[in-house]
Amino acid sequence: MNPNLLRPFGVISPLMALCIASAAWAQTVESARIHAVRPDEISWVELRKTPALFRAVIHGAQEKAGPFTFRVRAAAGHRLLPHTHPDDRTITVLAGTYWSAVGDTWDDSQLVAYPQGSFYVVPAGVPHYSAVLEGETIFQESGIGPSRNDMVVKP
Structure with missing residues (x-):
């Protein structure tokens, strides 16, 4: 051929x-499909009146398998006692200053200030706690579900 x-x-x-x-x-x-949320589309849900605490789900759901992202808007006086998560969490401070520390017992002297624009990662299973000490703070938190907050209880 x-x-x-x-x-x-x-x-x-x-x-x-x-x-x-x-x-x-x-x-x-x-x-x-691109999942996008514009600022005017964010739906804040009030979780507590005093001090004011609001949450907005941006993507996914913490309780379901897969990635999720939510935002929290908190007033001065907000405290989240020591807790852990089964997944890594990434936190980005969008407004104000968010204070956080690692440990299973609350200690004000260990709190570290994360001002607007800060980003940090809390590894899975690491006990940590946080607070808003002044003004209003908005932060965005992401993880992989299913997930939850496991509060650390000390006798």
């Missing part, structure tokens, strides 16, 4: 493979 007769197939086969791959990629891109 003349090898020149097969030459067109050597060009056509890779082109066909490229077309098929491009079509598959296009379907993946078209079926993907």
Whole structure:
């Protein structure tokens, strides 16, 4: 057989493979959905009046499998006693200053200030606590569910 007769197939086969791959990629891109929340779409739910505490679910749900993100808006005086989570948590301070410390017993002297723009990670299972000492603070917290807050109780 003349090898020149097969030459067109050597060009056509890779082109066909490229077309098929491009079509598959296009379907993946078209079926993907971007989850976006604009500031005016955030729905705050009041959890407590004094000191004021609000929460807004941004993405997913802490109780369900998969990634989740929520925001907390808290007034001065808010304290979250020592607790742990079964997953790593990432915290970004969006407004104000958030105070946090590692440990299973509350100790004001251990609190570290995280001003607006700060980011930190609390590893899974690490006892920690937090507070808002002045003004209003908004922070965003993310993790992988299913998750929960396990309060540390000392006798």
